[in-house]
Amino acid sequence: MTRLVSVILVLICQNGLSIQTCRECVCCRDGTNNCDSNRNCVYGCIDGYYGSKCTAECLENCKTCVNSFGCTECKPGYFTYECNLSCGNGCLNNTCSVLSGECPCKSTNFVHGKCDACSGLMYGDECNYSCPSNCGNCISDTECEWCKNTIYHGSYCQYRCSVGCIGGRCDKRNGHCTAGCNPGFIGDKCDTCSPGLYAPYCDLNCKENCKACFGATNCTACKSGFYGETCTNTCPFGCKGNCSFADGRCLECKLGLFGEFCNITCKDGTYGEDCSELCRNKDVNCQVCTLNELGGYGGCTQCHRGYHPVIFNNYNHSICKSCPKNCNGNICDNAGLCEDGCVRGKWGDTCTDNCKPNCVECNQRDGKCFQCTNDTFSDDCLQKCSANCNMTDNDRVCARDTGTCLHGCNTVEKYGEYCDNQCSNACINKSCIWKTGQCLEGCEMDFYGLFCNNSCSNSCLSHTSKRTCDGIKGHCSFGCKAGFHGKRCDNICSSLCVNTTCNQTTAECLYGCIDGFKGPKCAEADLKGYYTRSTLIGSTIGTFLAGGIIVGIAALITFIVWRRRNIQTKQLEVHGYENTIGPCGNLSYDDTHENDSPVTYEDLKSRDERLYSQITTSQQETPPATDYVNYSS
Structure with a gap:
């Protein structure tokens, strides 16, 4: 038991799970048997411990040591004398030199030496991701440490410095030009042309009255006293100074004048x-x-x-x-454009264009119809409503956008969205509901269902001039023909019923079951009633015939016995024997008389008794007539 405990302690120590120093001899290399009489370890200590008795623990990341302040070998992934620095992420097998930390790299994506940095334009813990294309070096795909040639800016060098920057260089963080602007450019980023200049390199002059422009004919600001995209319009005479670049409204009026244009x-x-x-x-x-x-x-x-x-x-x-005569309400703006739409049938800014034929009212902007004549539809009102759609006074026949009938069909014999479906011929008067096609007045004779598309069962009993089945569910009105049952008489009675006849509602056999079956529906086998009626009649006749034969045989035997007894009696009388009748009706002989002749009577008697026994047995094997009666019915 002590040895087992020692082994467990060694394993705990070797796996770095111990929080206390090992006891003497417990942490010796190769087990506790390698400890001398002074309790000193003979072959040294297991990894992580030192001292003659291997009771002292090395520094945390030391694999082996000889004292408490230095290591002779580090655990995988660490280096230095104290094993307090981690090897680079790229070190092969997570192992590096204990003195320098250098190691062979696991791939060429790491910098040779300590393999603790990515080489080239790679990033990630495994240096397996490429930096954005404009990065000089990066931390991730959205953060560059610096940009190539300092001609880009943005978090991942996604923007190019302005062409206005001297040397094309700018600050990565904000795009500000680091060496100033080229001639013709202004602003921190040197991305704006000096007043009066335009073009990509700000080397072309704007038009005469332009203060700033994007091109020869696109002014963005005018010199004082002018307005408009080309700065060729003069501000109103009442303006004091400048006017609005867009429409010439005065920014300030001269003394004594007022209004938007100071006029x-x-x-x-x-x-x-x-x-x-x-x-x-x-x-x-x-x-x-x-x-x-x-x-x-x-x-x-x-x-x-x-x-x-x-x-x-x-x-x-x-x-x-x-205002243009076709403006709705005779309303137009100062430019003469209709402000409140057009009168019916017209469209356009001045409502001079005609809507398309059949179009009652159309969109002022594009001329598309949104109201057609009563019998047409679609955006251009060129499609005709179905001829079967019902027409009403002053109302549309069909929907303007889809052409579906709005007020039903013009005949009760049609149905559907476009009234293009024919009602069922089985509907009374061939009339149906226009939206669904369901028969309006019910079904013709011998049909049923909402759409009268089902025929009454041929198994229903009919009645002169009356419906064979109801018009909704098809239930037979006068019951079923023989051999059928169910509300629609569509189920056949069991073939086990006598005459295949059963109750219409319950399906129970009306006249009992055929031989060999029982139960209300004759679904159960009748083992007791094994014999059928024909078998019963045959058995009864056979019984009577057998009985007649037995009676005839008995009479014949009785006659033979009687005749032989008479012959024997006469023979005995001749020979002088006495005879008596025994208790069983048999002849009894006096023992004093000696009979030397064969006793033919006893032989005959024995034979007759055997024959009688066989006949009786045959009668018992034939079942009595009462056993043929089927009580199961």
């Missing part, structure tokens, strides 16, 4: 130096007018409903013109 000096409907002039006197449909450069009538800027301002060739100012 109004009077309240709506008036103009002039003292605002005494009425706009309507110049244009009856003008609601708001403006001044010209000389302070006179400058034209209408806002018209009454149904009109919009427009400049004609023979006018130097705007006048009010009627």
Whole structure:
């Protein structure tokens, strides 16, 4: 037992599971028997322990040692004198030099030497993943340590430095040019052209009045006093300084002027130096007018409903013109475009285009129909509704988008979404519900079901001028023909029933079972009634015949016995013997008389008794007539 405990302790120590020093002799190499009389280990210690008695434990990662502050060999994966540094992840078999940490690498993806870093453009614990293409070195696929040639920026060097950076170089973190901008560029990233320049290298001049541009005809900002994409439009004279680049609205008005374009000096409907002039006197449909450069009538800027301002060739100012006649509600904007849609049958910005034929109303933008004439459908209203669809006053015949009938079919003999299906001929008057096809007035004679598509069973009893079965479930109205049962009389009575006849509801045999079976439905074998009626009749006749034969034989035997007795009696009388009748009715002879002749009577008697016994046995083997009666019925 002590030896077993010692072995267990050695194993615990060898596997690094012990939290205490080993006892004397327990941790000796090659077992406890290698300990001398002084309890010193003869062949040294097991891994992890030192001392003459192997009771002291080495440093944590030491495999072997001779003292408490240094190792002679490290456990796999560690190096240095104290075994306190890990070998590189790429070391083959996780083993490295105890002094330098160098090792052969498990693959060429690691840096030769300590195999603790990835070589080339690889990353990962096993250095088996490639860095993003623009990385000089990386930690992962989304984080580069630095970018190639410093001409990229972003977390994984996904962006190229601006062409405006001197030398094309920028800071990896934010893309700011590290050496400044090339001529013609401005901004931290040198990605914007200097005012008045454009093109990829900011070396072309914008148009005359452009302050900044994307191209020869695409200004992004204008010099003071101009607006528009090409900066060729002059801001209104009432603007103080600049106006909106998009539409010329004044950012600030000169003294005494107001309005979006700084062209109004009077309240709506008036103009002039003292605002005494009425706009309507110049244009009856003008609601708001403006001044010209000389302070006179400058034209209408806002018209009454149904009109919009427009400049004609023979006018130097705007006048009010009627909105396009097909604008819905006669409403249009200042540009003369219909704002509230078109009247029916028209489409387009000015509602001058006609909707397609059969199209009552169409989309103002693209002309697609969303209301067709009553008998057409589809986006272009060119498809006809089914001729079988029911028509109603002022209502559509079919759905505009699908063409399905909206108000049923125009005849009760049709059904379906498009009224293109024929009702069943078995429906009364061939009429059915238009949505489902179910018969509307029930079924014709000898048919049943919601769709009258089932025939009554041929096994149903019929009745003159009346339905053979009900029109819903097909149940026979007057019962079943002989030999059938069930609500629809579609089940055949058991062939074990007499005359194959049974109860229509329960299927029980009405006249009993054929020979050899019993039970309400004659489904059970009748072992007692093995003999059939024909067998019973035959057996009865046989019994009577056998009985007659036996009686005849008995009479014949009786006659023979009687005759022989008479002959024997006479013979005895002749010879002087006395005879008596015994208790069994047999002849009894006096022993005093000596009979030297054969006793033929006894021989005859014995033979007759054997014959009688055989006949009786034959009668007992034939069953009595009562055994043929089938009580199971």
